[in-house]
Amino acid sequence: MQESLNQGNRPGAPIPAQRRGLKLSDILVTILVSLVLGVIYHFWSSVYKLFSPLFFQADELVYGMWFIAATLVFLLIRKPGVAVLAEVAAAHVEILFGSEWGIQLVLYSVLQGLGAELVFALFRYRKFSGSVAALAGVGASVGSLIPDIYYGYVADYSTWMLIAKYSMRAVSSALIAGYLAYALAKAVEATGVTSLLRPVAAKDYAALED
Amino acid sequence: MKKWLNPSFTTWMHRANPVLKLVLVILLFFVALFTHRLDFMFYQAVMFTLLLFWQSGYAFWKVLLIVLSFGLVFISSSSTMILFGKGDEMWWEWGLIRITEESFYRGIHIGFKSVTFASEGLLFVLTTSSVDLFYALMQKVKLPPKYAYSFMASIRLLPMVWEEFLIRRNALRIRGARSLKGPRGWFAGIKMYAVPLLSQSIRRAHRVAVAMEAKAFNGNGRRSYYYPSLFTRYDPLAAAVFAAAVVLALMLSDVFPLFHIADVRYSANP
Incomplete structure (x- = not known):
């Protein structure tokens, strides 16, 4: 059944170069996984509220969870464009649930996804380490800062407040969207399921010849 | 439950094309985003909340419940700015908390902005089904079908994931799985x-x-659609309703200004 997708799977057969862009299977996997994460996003706001009584703005410490779709799905699929698509799809769950923030969150998610995508692009989509994912998480948090400047006038906070709030957000993004996503991606990879998404490439066969 | 969540009557907003509504709501977001005059912001919040009662298609008391929750939205979005915003005209100081006149008005401005966003977002979400939105996006803005159908298929698959979650939870319970304490335990x-x-x-x-690939859902050629998405006379009507709300808010803020603050930004008032 999978042969139709993984063209050139037969050893010895000429292996066509990987077509550019996302295939339907990439998109569907991205969106389904992101929707699942989006459901977690939805319920994460209660965790967020649990943290807020700890100390003022303590809720920023768990903010990074809202960027995990971008990094986790990219680490699994490893193709350009996946990070933005994942973040938007995860935000779409809020529209599905009829939340008042639905459209606003989708607009935010575009910037957050772009922030993460840009970091992966800077590494030419070839680095999949925990640190790169952490950087991408920070990129996503920068993306979330941009609309805040116009929406929440955060530049008019007292300076210490501004720095405290956004550095906590950046740290949590690096930890949750970065290292946690990396650890999860590795654990999922250990099940062997990602071989469906990244079928053996030409260079793998070339390595066999050596 | 399902019946409770369905709108009780159909309005112009329901009949307008989802793509047009999406574009209009995004435009409205930008209007609100770049509104720095407190009076205009206040009247936008009022107008769109009223519009929610008129156009959402839900019974009055259901909309009232939602609008009451806007109080919480208002408080949670305005409090940080009120307590920690920049300003010179000191009202109250306690430790790190500094409430100034400027930060107070900027805070309630953010509160009204959030309420405006919330009611605009709800106007869209409550009157549009996801399937209609994707069919409209495919036909009116040429979103490639592989994206739209992937979204719609994934939405159908979500309940299965939920079922799997329940099965997993029961399985772990029967096996007596217990997680350890500390970060390592959380991760496990x-x-x-x-x-x-x-x-x-x-x-x-x-x-x-x-x-889906076998059924050519990934194709880029011409295709027919099960639900045709059309522009109708309800589209200009919806656009007119939104435009009227903004214009009315602007006029009211000129005729009956409550706060007399031209710009809430700190940098704008040196």
Whole structure:
């Protein structure tokens, strides 16, 4: 059944170069996984509220969870464009649930996804380490800062407040969207399921010849 | 439950094309985003909340429940700015908390802005089904069908993931799985659920994608659509309603200004 997708799977057969862009299977996997994460996003706001009584703005410490779709799905699929698509799809769950923030969150998610995508692009989509994912998480948090400047006038906070709030957000993004996503991606990879998404490439066969 | 969530009557907003509504709501977002005059912001919040009662298609008391929750939205979005915003005209100081006249008005401005966003977002979300939105996006803005159908298929697959989650939870309970304390234990706990659910989702999505490719859902050629998405006379009506709300808010803020603050930004008032 999978042969139709993984063209050139037969050893010895000429292996066509990987077509550019996302295939339907990439998109569907991205969106389904992101929707699942989006459901977690939805319920994460209660965790967020649990943290807020700890100390003022303590809720920023768990903010990074809202960027995990971008990094986790990219680490699994490893193709350009996946990070933005994942973040938007995860935000779409809020529209599905009829939340008042639905459209606003989708607009935010575009910037957050772009922030993460840009970091992966800077590494030419070839680095999949925990640190790169952490950087991408920070990129996503920068993306979330941009609309805040116009929406929440955060530049008019007292300076210490501004720095405290956004550095906590950046740290949590690096930890949750970065290292946690990396650890999860590795654990999922250990099940062997990602071989469906990244079928053996030409260079793998070339390595066999050596 | 299902019936409770359905709108009780159909309004112009329901009949307008989802793509047009999406564009209009995004435009309205930008109007609100770049509004720095407190009076205009206040009247926008009022107008769109009223519009929600008129156009959402839900019974008055249901909309009232939602609008009451806007109080919480108002408080949570305005409090940080009120307590920690920049300003010179000191009202109250206690430790790090400095409430100034400027920060107070900027805070309630953000509160009204959030209420405006919330009611504009709800106007869209409550009057548009996801399927209609994707069919309209495919036909009116040429979103490639592979994206739209992937979204719609994934939405159908979500309940299966939920079922799997319940099965996993019961299985772990029967096996007496207990997670350890501390960060290591948390991670083990997350992994116990995340790994099987994620890998199973990937497998299922991949299988469905193979079937969809076989049915040429990934094609880029011309295709017909089960639900044709059209522009009708309700589209100009919806646009007129939104435009009227903004214009009315602007006029009211000129005729009956409550706060007399031209710009709430700190940098704008040196």
